[in-house]
Structures are given as structure tokens and as C-alpha cells.
Amino acid sequence: MRIATWNINSLRLRQGRLADLAAALDPDVIALQETKVPDELFPAEMPAALGYPHVLRRGMKSYNGVAILSRLPLGEIPDTPDWVGRGDCRHLAATVHAPGGPVALHNFYVPAGGDLPDRAQNPKFAHKLDFVAEAAGWFAARGPLARTVLVGDLNIAPLPEDVWNHRALLDVVSHTPVECAALEAWRASGFLDAVRHFAPPPERVFTWWSYRNRDWRASDRGRRLDHIWVSPDLAPALTRHQILRDARDWEKASDHVPVMVELAL
DNA sequence: ATGGTGGATGTTCCA
DSSP: OEEEEOOOOOOHHTHHHHHHHHHOOOSEEEEEEEOOGGGSSOOSHHHHHTTTOEEEEOOOOOSOOOEEESSOEEEEEEOOOGGOOEEEEEEEEEEEETTTEEEEEEEEEEEOOOOOOTTTOOOOHHHHHHHHHEEEEEEEEOOOSSEEEEEEEOOOOOOOGBSSSSTTTTTTTTTHHHHHHHHHHHHHHOOOOOOHHHHHHTTTOOEOTTOOSSSSSHHEEEOOOHHHHHHHOGGEEEEEEEEOOGGGSSSOOOSSOOEEEEEEE
């Protein structure tokens, strides 16, 4: 089973690119973030036309929004928290009915956190830290996890090799020590970093390049904001991963590229 | 040190 995650940055604007993603990665499941579309305006026919007849989505106007497209039957996992009590559409959990048995899939879009890395002066940064801490506590309380995959735009690049310049980004939201520690605590609540299983440091891995770079490939000022984690019992099943860097050069590209992990389930 | 771009929306917020 191949699971892809992509911050699509507007589903309605970029839905045509999902065919390119499917052709490039051949995923069985696609988790999307920043769909920016209310459920009633979600393009209903599109996923089945691409070969993904099973769909869950949780969207709102303008901001946030997550969705899961699947070739395999899905069941929504109910009663997930309203993180930080915001009513945001930042999490969607599904049971994927894979041939070898059900797999729990969590799709997250973590708050970006604004510009100033100061909890007291920047409410967005406080929201981000609270969100991550709450999520870590929720998974820790449900452990030990089995046959569980967590994906999404977690908006934190936790390792020095997850950013183009570790020292330069220590005060930049997404790579501050407090965020890196918070994300590590969340991961350690029950997961293995699947992408780093295949590409351990010192290899640099990026999944996002700012729109503000004139030539993203030449400057390569990237960060690894998009993640795939698996419960430890799935470690022996990990067979392959792929970062679809080519997607950053697609016409009208998202600033994030798709990330895929394959599991022999 | 600054500002650079893009999406949704509506004359600004968010990333």
C-alpha cells in the first residue's frame, strides 16, 4: 500500500494536478491539506474519475481543510478532538480497509504559527505549540499504537538536516528549538519517522520551498514540513519512499510537494 | 535588514 500526503494549497485551483500525482506515485491513498474548500463545494465527481472512489473530507471556507482520497474503502474514525477548541478543519482520521487488515490513518494540518516565535507576543505561535502538545498527549494516552499511520503538513522541520541552513533558521518559525522538541515529543508518543527511516541524516530532505524564492531549485532553500510517521509494528513493512520534487515545477505549483511511503502490508 | 510570492477574498488575512 502506498500512502501519499500533499499540501495542495487550494483543491479547486489545483485538482487537475492530482492526476499527475497519481501517475507519478501510483498511491492507493492520498491525504490532502489546505484544501480551502467547504464540504458542500467539494468537487464530488473528481476523485472517482481519478480512480479514488472512497473520499472523506473536512473543509471550511478560505482556510485549512483536509481530505483523504482512497482506492481502498474508508471508514471515518469518529470522536476525534476539536484541537485547541478552534473548530478548525485540521485533522481527519480514517480506517483504511487494506487487504491485510485495517490501518488507522491520521491526516493533519498543523497551524503554521505566524512569524514571531514568541508565545506571549504571538497568539498564532501559542496556538501552534498548544496544538502539537495536545496532539502528543492524545496519542500518548491511546498508546501503544498499532497499524497506525500519521501524515500531513506538520509545519515543523525538526532536524538540522530538515532545513537548508540550521543556524540561520533557529529563530524562524518552523525550526525553533521549542517547536522541534514539541514535534519530537509528539512523534515519540508512538511513531517512527518513516521518511527518515529511508533517508537518515546527514541526508538533507526538503518538501517545501517558499514561493518567494526566485529560483527554488537553484537556491534550494527548502524545509521538510510534510511528514509520514508509522507505528513501530509497521517498521518491517516499510519498503520505499519518494519525495516528488518535480511537482514544485508544475505549472501553478503548490509550495509543498507530495511525499509517499510504500508499505508491504 | 528587508522583502520577496501566492491563494481566497473582497479593499486584507493567511501562508
